[in-house]
Amino acid sequence: MKDIFGLTVEELQEALQPFSLPKYRARQIAEWMYQRGATGFADMTNLSKKLREELSGAFVIGRPKCKDRLDSSDGHTTKFLLEFTDGTAVETVLMRQPYGNSICVSTQAGCNMGCAFCASTLHGMARNLTTGEILSQAIVISDMLRAEGQGESVDTVVIMGSGEPLMNYENVLGFVRLLHEDYVLGLSYRSITLSTSGIVPQMYKLAEEGIPISLSVSLHAPEQELRSTLMPINRKYPLVDVVRAARHYAEVTKRRVTYEYILIDRVNDGEEQARELVSLLRGQLASVNLIPINPVAERHLLRPSAARIDWFEHYLTAHHINVTVRREMGTDIQAACGQLRNKHLDG
Ligand code: SF4
The missing domain is CATH 1.10.150.530 (DNA polymerase; domain 1)
Incomplete structure (x- = not known):
C-alpha cells in the first residue's frame, strides 16, 4: 500500500x-x-x-514509533529515538530555548562522512531518509507539544542531526518546502537552518533554489591539513572552495552564513588557528558558532578549559568576527549526535 x-x-x-x-x-x-x-x-x-x-x-500513513526518549535534568532538552517501519532508527532532538522550541532532525540513518569528532559516523550510513521520514520527526514533536496543551509549537528547525543533508538533496528540499506550507507547520524559510560539511556543488545549487533558508557550514579548522584530518570530505571539497561557496550563498540569499567550529583541546583551539580563522573570514557576511566538544568516548577528543574557550571567543571578537558560544544543552543525555542511536546498535 x-x-x-x-x-x-x-x-x-x-x-x-x-x-x-x-x-x-x-x-x-x-x-x-x-x-x-x-x-x-x-x-x-x-x-x-x-x-x-x-x-x-x-x-x-507512515509514522515512526518512539523507541527511546531521554530528558535532560534541566528539562530543556529531549532526545527521541524514532523507528521507521523497516526498523531503521534515527535521533531527533527538541530544545526548549528562551526564544522558542527548536528541533534538530536527521536526514540519513547514520552518516558516511567520517568526521573525527562525530558519533553518527561510527557505524557508517544505513540509508537516506525519505521526505516523509524527515518530516515525520518534526510532526511527532509538533503533535507532542500540542498535546501538552500550553499552546506551544515547533518554532525553528535545524537540519543538523545525523547525516549530510546535501547528500540527500531532493528529499531534504522536499522536507524544507513542506515545512513552509500552511497546511504543515507554516514556518518561514528564515527559521530553518541547514548544516553541511561542505558539499560544494550542492551549496551552489541550493543558492539558486529561491528558498532563503539559513546555511550553516561545519568548518572546525581554518586550514587545509588540519581540516582534512578532522573531516575527510575536505580532501574532495577543499576548505577554500567551501568558503567561496558559502560566500556565494550569502551574496545570493542575503543571509548570514554561520560557521560551526567545534573547539577541541590542543587540536584547533590555539593562537595559530584563531589567527587563521580571522584571516579566512574577515569581511564576510558570516558569524562563527563555537561549540566546545561533547566528548565522544570512542574518539578520545577532549573539551578545552573554560579559560581557553573564553580566550578563543575574545580573540575573534577583538578581530571583528561575529561569534557566539553554543549554550550547553543536554550533555547529560548524550546530546552529541548519534550517541543514542549507537547505544541501541551496540546493544
Ligand atoms: S558531523 Fe555531520 S557530516 Fe560529519 S560525520 Fe557527523 S553527521 Fe556526518
Missing part, C-alpha cells in the same frame, strides 16, 4: 484521483496528517465512514 505521509497537497490530489474526490479533500487529509495528529484514516472524522474505509484499503 502506498504511504502518503510526506506528500504535498498536489501530490495527494494525484494519488486520490481514482476516488474522484473534490480537490479540497486532499487538503483536509494533509491537515489531518500534518496538523491534527491523525495516524490513520479512522481519525479523519470529517470524511464519510465509507470513504475512510476505502482510503484505508489503499494507503497507509
Whole structure:
C-alpha cells in the first residue's frame, strides 16, 4: 500500500484521483496528517465512514514509533529515538530555548562522512531518509507539544542531526518546502537552518533554489591539513572552495552564513588557528558558532578549559568576527549526535 505521509497537497490530489474526490479533500487529509495528529484514516472524522474505509484499503500513513526518549535534568532538552517501519532508527532532538522550541532532525540513518569528532559516523550510513521520514520527526514533536496543551509549537528547525543533508538533496528540499506550507507547520524559510560539511556543488545549487533558508557550514579548522584530518570530505571539497561557496550563498540569499567550529583541546583551539580563522573570514557576511566538544568516548577528543574557550571567543571578537558560544544543552543525555542511536546498535 502506498504511504502518503510526506506528500504535498498536489501530490495527494494525484494519488486520490481514482476516488474522484473534490480537490479540497486532499487538503483536509494533509491537515489531518500534518496538523491534527491523525495516524490513520479512522481519525479523519470529517470524511464519510465509507470513504475512510476505502482510503484505508489503499494507503497507509507512515509514522515512526518512539523507541527511546531521554530528558535532560534541566528539562530543556529531549532526545527521541524514532523507528521507521523497516526498523531503521534515527535521533531527533527538541530544545526548549528562551526564544522558542527548536528541533534538530536527521536526514540519513547514520552518516558516511567520517568526521573525527562525530558519533553518527561510527557505524557508517544505513540509508537516506525519505521526505516523509524527515518530516515525520518534526510532526511527532509538533503533535507532542500540542498535546501538552500550553499552546506551544515547533518554532525553528535545524537540519543538523545525523547525516549530510546535501547528500540527500531532493528529499531534504522536499522536507524544507513542506515545512513552509500552511497546511504543515507554516514556518518561514528564515527559521530553518541547514548544516553541511561542505558539499560544494550542492551549496551552489541550493543558492539558486529561491528558498532563503539559513546555511550553516561545519568548518572546525581554518586550514587545509588540519581540516582534512578532522573531516575527510575536505580532501574532495577543499576548505577554500567551501568558503567561496558559502560566500556565494550569502551574496545570493542575503543571509548570514554561520560557521560551526567545534573547539577541541590542543587540536584547533590555539593562537595559530584563531589567527587563521580571522584571516579566512574577515569581511564576510558570516558569524562563527563555537561549540566546545561533547566528548565522544570512542574518539578520545577532549573539551578545552573554560579559560581557553573564553580566550578563543575574545580573540575573534577583538578581530571583528561575529561569534557566539553554543549554550550547553543536554550533555547529560548524550546530546552529541548519534550517541543514542549507537547505544541501541551496540546493544
Ligand atoms: S558531523 Fe555531520 S557530516 Fe560529519 S560525520 Fe557527523 S553527521 Fe556526518
